[in-house]
Amino acid sequence: MNVLIAYASTEGQTRKIANFIADRIQRRGHKAKVFDTSSTLQDADVNEFDKVILAGSVHQQKHQNCLEIYVAAKRKKLDARPTLFVSVSLAAAFTDTQHEAKRYMNEFLSELGWQPSRMLAVAGAVRHDEYGYYREQILEHVVLDGIHLDDVREDREFTDWRALASAVDEFVSTGTC
Ligand SMILES: Cc1cc2nc3c(=O)[nH]c(=O)nc-3n(C[C@H](O)[C@H](O)[C@H](O)COP(=O)(O)O)c2cc1C
Numbered sequence: 001m002n003v004l005i006a007y008a009s010t011e012g013q014t015r016k017i018a019n020f021i022a023d024r025i026q027r028r029g030h031k032a033k034v035f036d037t038s039s040t041l042q043d044a045d046v047n048e049f050d051k052v053i054l055a056g057s058v059h060q061q062k063h064q065n066c067l068e069i070y071v072a073a074k075r076k077k078l079d080a081r082p083t084l085f086v087s088v089s090l091a092a093a094f095t096d097t098q099h100e101a102k103r104y105m106n107e108f109l110s111e112l113g114w115q116p117s118r119m120l121a122v123a124g125a126v127r128h129d130e131y132g133y134y135r136e137q138i139l140e141h142v143v144l145d146g147i148h149l150d151d152v153r154e155d156r157e158f159t160d161w162r163a164l165a166s167a168v169d170e171f172v173s174t175g176t177c
Pocket residue numbers: 008009010011012013014015056057058059060061062088089090091092123124125126127131134135136138139143
């Protein structure tokens with residue numbers, strides 16, 4: 001089986017997740033290609049793949065534009081094969097905000113009028129080195145508002161790699177479309 005993982009990442013966590021997924025698939029004896037949807041120099045021909053994973057992260061309640069454009073442009077080909085939509089956010093990290101993570105996914109899908117075969121909300125990370133002053137302020141006072149972290153200034157990775165690996169295994173091993 002040949003799987004395409006098309007992703008968008010602003011600070012790097014979704015890129016890390018896309019590479020982890022590719023590695024997991026390859027360890028299971030399949031082929032996997034990682035494609036950055038922000039790339040304007042290359043394209044990935046969906047026709048070459050049996051299944052496609054689309055991954056993006058949430059910033060100020062929205063997924064990246066380049067992921068949206070990629071899905072819109074490849075829509076017919078995506079609809080013809082099993083797809084998994086992976087949405088990375090901090091809302092997915094906490095029980096009290098998981099409904100927001102679902103809302104971000106549903107808004108992305110309804111704007112596109114697209115229905116993937118499967119969806120997965122994945123908890124992201126906090127990486128202060130990647131933020132400038134304004135993004136730092138948004139993260140601290142908007143995104144993490146009301147969420148208790150021991151130290152909001154510390155880098156933290158919330159991604160549950162084990163849960164992600166089993167969701168990927170399940171997607172790859174079943175024939176859902
Ligand atoms: C400026 C900024 C805005 C963010 N907005 C949201 C948000 O609205 N909701 C949310 O759940 N997470 C939000 N996040 C958290 C990101 O989704 C999280 O850090 C994720 O790991 C980023 O993935 P990336 O590194 O692939 O871009 C925000 C992060 C930053 C820095």
